[in-house]
Amino acid sequence: MKILRSATSATAIRPRSGRRVLVPTMGALHRGHGDLIRIAREAAGPDGEVVVSIFVNPLQFAPGADYEKYPRPEQADDEFCGNAGVDILFRPSVEEMYRSDFSVSVEEDSLANTLEGKSRPGHFRGVCTVVAKLFNILAPDAAVFGEKDFQQLAIIRRMVRDLNFPIEIIGAPTVREADGLACSSRNQYLSPMERQQAPVLQRALQEAQRLAMEGNRSTAAILNAARRMIEAAPLARIDYLEIVNSETLHPVAEASPDSLIAVAAFFGQTRLIDNLRLS
Ligand code: AMP
Numbered sequence: 001m002k003i004l005r006s007a008t009s010a011t012a013i014r015p016r017s018g019r020r021v022l023v024p025t026m027g028a029l030h031r032g033h034g035d036l037i038r039i040a041r042e043a044a045g046p047d048g049e050v051v052v053s054i055f056v057n058p059l060q061f062a063p064g065a066d067y068e069k070y071p072r073p074e075q076a077d078d079e080f081c082g083n084a085g086v087d088i089l090f091r092p093s094v095e096e097m098y099r100s101d102f103s104v105s106v107e108e109d110s111l112a113n114t115l116e117g118k119s120r121p122g123h124f125r126g127v128c129t130v131v132a133k134l135f136n137i138l139a140p141d142a143a144v145f146g147e148k149d150f151q152q153l154a155i156i157r158r159m160v161r162d163l164n165f166p167i168e169i170i171g172a173p174t175v176r177e178a179d180g181l182a183c184s185s186r187n188q189y190l191s192p193m194e195r196q197q198a199p200v201l202q203r204a205l206q207e208a209q210r211l212a213m214e215g216n217r218s219t220a221a222i223l224n225a226a227r228r229m230i231e232a233a234p235l236a237r238i239d240y241l242e243i244v245n246s247e248t249l250h251p252v253a254e255a256s257p258d259s260l261i262a263v264a265a266f267f268g269q270t271r272l273i274d275n276l277r278l279s
Contacts, residue, residue, distance in 0.1 A: 001078075001081060001082050001086055001087060001088070001089055002087070002088045002089070003078065003088075003089045003091060004088060004089070004090050004091070005090075005091055005092060005093065005096065006092065006096055007092060007096055007097070007137045010088075010090050010092075010137050010138055011137055011139075013088070014139075017047055018044060018045055018046070018047030018048030018049065019043065019044050019045060019047075019048040019049075019141040019142060020044065020048060020049050020051060020138070020139065020140045020141050020142075021040040021041075021043045021044040021048060021049070021050055021051070021140055021141065021142045021143065021144065021170075022040070022051045022052075022053065022134065022135075022138055022140035022142070022143040022144070023036045023037055023040050023050065023051070023052045023053070023143070023144050024052075024053045024055075024130075024131060024134050024143065024145070025052060025053065025054055026054065026055065026056045026057065026070065026185065027054040027055075027056065027071070027072060027073070027074075027077045027091075027185070028070070028071040028072070028073055028077070028185035028188070029054075029076075029077050029080040029081070029185075030175075030183045030184070030185060030187075031175050031183050032146060032148065032174070032175040032182070032183035032184070033052075033080075034080070034084055034175075035172055035173075035175045036144045036145075036146060036172050037050060037052060037081075037084045037085075037086060037144075038084070039144050039170060039172050040142075040144045040170075041085060043142050043144070043168075043170055044142075048141075049087040049088060050085070050086050050087050050088075051086070051087065051088040051089075051090060051138055051140060052081050052086045052088075052089050052090070053089075053090040053091070053092075053134050053138065054077055054089065054090070054091045055090075055091065055092055055097065055130065055134075056070050056072060057097075057126055057127070057130040058094060058098070058126075059098070059105070059122075059125070059126030059129055059130060060122075060123050060124075060125075060126025060127050060130065061123075061126070062120060062121070062122065062123070065120075066186075066189075066269075070185070071185060071188060074091075077089075090134075090137070090138060097130065097133060105125055105126075105128075105129040106125070106128040106129045106132045106159060106163070107124075107125045107128060108124055108128055108155045108158055108159055108162075110158075110248075111151065111154050111155050111158055111248070111249050112124035112125075112128075112151075112155055114151075114242075114244065114249050114250060114251070115151050115240060115242060115244065115249060115262055115264075116149075116151050116152075116264065116273065117151070118240070119239055119240060119264060124151075124152070124155055127152055127155070127156075128155065128156070128159050131143075131156055131159070132159065132163070132165075135165050135167055140167055141166075141167065141168065142167060142168040142169070142170055143156075143167055143168075143169055143170070144170045144171075144172055145169065145170070145171060145172065146171075146172050146173075146174060146175075147171050147172060147173055147174050147275075148174040148175075148182050148183075148184070148273070148274070148275070149273070150246075150260065150262070150275050151249060151262070153169070153171050154246075154247075154249060156169055157169050174274075174275075176202065177199075179199040180199045180202035180203065180206075181195075181198050181199045181201070181202060181272075182201075182202065182272070182273075182274050184272060186270055186271070186272065187270075187272075189268075189269065189270040190267055190268070190270055191268060193235060194235050194267035194268050194270065197233040197234070197235045197236060197267065198236075198267055198272060200229060200230055200232070200233040200236060201230065201236075201263050201265060201272060201274045202274055202276075203229060204226040204227075204229040204230045204241075204263070205226065205261050205263060205274060205275070205276040206276065207225055207226055207229055208222045208223070208225065208226040208243070208261045208276070208278065209261070209276050209277070209278050211225060212255040212259065212278035212279070213278070213279070216255065217254045217255050217256075218253075218254070218255075219243040219251070219252060219253055219254065219255050219259070220253070222243065222255060222261075222278075223241055223242070223243060223261075226241060226261065226263075227241055230263070230265060235267050235268065236265050236266070236267060237265060237266040237267075238263070238264075238265045239264040239265055239266060239271065240262070240263070240264050241261070241262075241263045241265075242261070242262055243255060243259050243260070243261050243262075243278070244259065244260055244262060245258055245259060245260075246258050246259065246260040246277065255278050256278075256279075257278070257279035258279075259277070259278040259279075260275055260276065260277050260278065261275060261276055261278060262274075262275040263275070
């Protein structure tokens with residue numbers, strides 16, 4: 001496995017004859033990332049190569065958010081990538097990615113206004129900008145993103161469409177712990193009590209899915225049932241809980257097979273997100 005730290009060295013290495021597939025991450029790699037790498041390997045084929053980028057992107061963190069304390073276990077991540085059969089690990093520094101007079105960014109203006117975008121102003125501008133830069137530096141044929149961050153996936157698909165990046169975007173299903181909690185680098189912040197209560201998010205989303213599949217259409221009623229379940233966990237504090245159209249990401253009054261329920265909740269200082277299709 002090659003480890004590259006500078007954009008120029010990454011740009012200099014051109015893809016071999018096969019496909020190059022990129023998995024962008026912020027590191028602290030877990031089974032969810034492992035699945036993305038496996039999917040990338042399949043998409044790359046026997047002659048292709050898998051590139052993982054690890055970059056904790058300051059532009060997507062609000063001031064005072066967990067940028068400084070975000071875990072950066074470099075050695076463990078190197079071993080993880082080596083064992084997963086990654087061909088190239090790209091780990092640039094902040095200075096490498098952003099010059100001090102950096103002044104151009106990419107902003108999506110429709111899908112980014114709800115859910116995470118509403119709770120975290122500027123977040124998706126940071127995401128789009130860094131992903132556009134990674135696409136230009138690494139020139140992949142395809143890139144894999146997790147459905148756990150389904151709004152991010154939708155926005156990246158839109159960016160690729162609207163800015164004509166010749167890159168296939170592949171979505172990967174959410175990987176969960178045995179008790180249903182979505183794997184996340186932030187799970188390690190949870191205290192034992194918070195960790196015990198965090199799976200309530202997935203249970204509440206499943207309850208919403210069950211109600212919708214039984215024929216309940218009113219999203220207000222479905223959301224109430226899900227909200228009550230989450231609020232029964234004393235350490236959970238809901239940031240948002242919404243049912244949206246999975247294409248537009250705008251809230252809907254009636255549940256349909258296109259609907260998706262999304263939640264963000266704090267357990268102590270730790271903010272977790274999850275989502276589930278209602279069909
Ligand atoms: P992150 O390192 O958290 O920025 O995530 C990097 C990529 O991994 C993103 O495309 C995420 O959606 C994806 N990802 C993170 N957690 C999971 C998970 N539990 N299941 C599937 N994909 C995930």
